[in-house]
Each structure stands twice: as C-alpha cells, then as structure tokens.
Amino acid sequence: GAVVSQHPSRVICKSGTSVKIECRSLDFQATTMFWYRQFPKQSLMLMATSNEGSKATYEQGVEKDKFLINHASLTLSTLTVTSAHPEDSSFYICSARAQVRGDSGNTIYFGEGSWLTVV
Amino acid sequence: QKEVEQDPGPLSVPEGAIVSLNCTYSNSAFQYFMWYRQYSRKGPELLMYTYSSGNKEDGRFTAQVDKSSKYISLFIRDSQPSDSATYLCATTLKAAGNKLTFGGGTRVLVKP
Numbered sequence: 546g547a548v549v550s551q552h553p554s555r556v557i558c559k560s561g562t563s564v565k566i567e568c569r570s571l572d573f574q575a576t577t578m579f580w581y582r583q584f585p586k587q588s589l590m591l592m593a594t595s596n597e598g599s600k601a602t603y604e605q606g607v608e609k610d611k612f613l614i615n616h617a618s619l620t621l622s623t624l625t626v627t628s629a630h631p632e633d634s635s636f637y638i639c640s641a642r643a644q645v646r647g648d649s650g651n652t653i654y655f656g657e658g659s660w661l662t663v664v
Numbered sequence: 665q666k667e668v669e670q671d672p673g674p675l676s677v678p679e680g681a682i683v684s685l686n687c688t689y690s691n692s693a694f695q696y697f698m699w700y701r702q703y704s705r706k707g708p709e710l711l712m713y714t715y716s717s718g719n720k721e722d723g724r725f726t727a728q729v730d731k732s733s734k735y736i737s738l739f740i741r742d743s744q745p746s747d748s749a750t751y752l753c754a755t756t757l758k759a760a761g762n763k764l765t766f767g768g769g770t771r772v773l774v775k776p
Contacts, residue, residue, distance in 0.1 A: 551707070577762065588752065588768045589708070638707050642762050652698065653756075653764055655707040 548572055549641050551656030558629055558663055565625045566659045568639030574619035575641035579653070580612070583636045595622040629663040636660055667691055670753055670767030679776050683740035687753035687767045690734065694755040694765070697729050699738045702750045702769070711751075712738065743774045 548571040558564045568578055576597045581589040593614050594602040601614035611633075613625040622641075626633055638658040670687045677683055685699075696715045700708035712727035714720045720727045728737040736755075740747055753767040 549707075579763070588766045589764075591763060594763060636705070640764075652696075652710065652713045653754075653762060654710055655700070658705070658707040660705070 549654045549656040551639055551659050553659060554657060555660045560630055560663055561628055563625055563627045564629055564661060565623055566637055568622045568656050570620045570641045573643045577642045578616060578622040579640045580624050581638045583638060631663045634661055634663045665690060667765050668753060668755060668767040671770055672768055674771040674773055676773045677743055679743060679745060679774055681743050683743045683772055685738040685751050685770050687736045688734055689755055693757055695758050696756045697736050698754045699727055700752040700754060702752060708752055745774050745776050747774045748772060
C-alpha cells in the first residue's frame with residue numbers, strides 16, 4: 546500500500562517553545578492531508594484538513610494559531626505546535642488521500658505518528 | 665449518539681479462533697468503509713477498504729457491509745497473537761473530502 550512518513554516519531558520540548566512535525570507521502574502525490582490527535586485509549590480526533598496550496602480547514606474547537614499547518618507541496622504537510630504547553634502532549638498522526646486503482650473513490654493512509662511530550 | 669458506534673472491548677480470543685468485529689453507523693449517506701489496525705503507540709494501518717454492500721476478502725480478513733442495516737463487520741480467520749491490536753472502523757462521505765468518521769475502536773487480544 547501507499548506509504549506515509551512522519552517525522553519525528555518522538556519529540557520532547559520545553560514549555561513555551563514551538564515544535565514542527567512533518568508528514569510526507571513517499572510514493573504518491575497527496576493534494577489533501579489530514580492531521581489527527583489521539584489521547585491514550587481513545588480514538589483519533591480530526592484536527593484539520595490540509596490542502597496543498599491553500600489554507601487548512603480546522604475542525605471546531607481547534608485553535609488555528611496554536612496548530613499551524615502548511616501544505617507547501619504535493620508530498621509534504623507540516624504541523625507546528627506553537628508555544629507548546631504540557632496539555633499539548635499527545636500522539637499526533639497525519640494521513641493522506643491516495644487514489645486506489647480500480648476503485649471509484651480514494652482511500653486514506655496514515656503515518657506512524659509523532660509522540661509529543663511538553664515538559 | 666455517535667455517528668459510528670463500536671464496542672470498545674476488550675475482545676479476548678484463543679489463538680486460531682475467528683475474531684468478529686462490528687460497527688454500526690447512523691448516516692445512510694456514508695459511502696466508503698474502512699477497517700484499520702492500530703498497534704500500541706503506532707499509526708493506524710489500513711486493512712480493508714470497501715464501498716459496496718457485500719463481502720470482500722483479503723487473506724485471513726473478510727469485510728462485510730450491509731448498507732440496508734447500516735452495519736459493517738470485519739472477520740479475522742485463524743487469529744494469531746500478532747493480531748492483538750485495536751481495530752478501528754471508519755467511514756466517509758465522498759463529498760466530505762474524505763474526512764473519516766471513526767468508531768471508538770475495539771481492543772482485541774489473541775491468547776496463545
């Protein structure tokens with residue numbers, strides 16, 4: 546299947562600093578990528594939809610100034626957590642839409658996730 | 665009421681048994697259905713993708729969709745300890761730009 550790479554897989558940062566997470570589609574172009582947040586033993590919560598060449602669409606309750614998303618190319622989207630605080634510590638996962646041969650729709654592949662710990 | 669309901673488990677089965685997982689959804693407009701497997705501290709891995717009622721088989725996995733009942737299932741035959749994970753069902757409206765709506769996930773434990 547299609548491969549989505551996320552980096553870094555783990556990051557620890559000090560409170561008040563910013564941290565950037567990258568999401569790359571390795572073997573396909575992704576005009577749309579999605580950013581999720583997952584708390585322990587809970588399902589994925591969609592944060593925003595990242596569209597190549599345009600502004601991201603944020604879900605209700607997600608602070609766009611806090612979670613900056615840039616989708617500058619067809620293979621790369623970045624999530625920057627600005628002025629991070631301990632409550633931002635979480636598992637962040639990206640996904641990308643890939644066309645599946647023979648199907649009329651698209652399917653979604655996920656990255657490996659990034660663990661953020663803010664101390 | 666959540667749009668996609670999934671029993672959280674845990675579901676414990678002996679090795680070699682059939683694992684049966686289910687989800688129900690409320691929006692009849694959902695068109696595409698997926699099953700993901702997520703190991704602890706990892707991103708979800710796509711297992712099955714379907715868009716029509718009926719069965720779809722891939723190796724030990726069978727996905728079943730019944731749009732009239734708004735019910736989707738995943739069966740895992742000859743289960744292995746390595747199948748122990750959380751299984752997430754997901755669905756999407758094509759018009760929604762492929763935003764996925766997830767079930768809460770079912771934790772499965774296959775005992776050797």
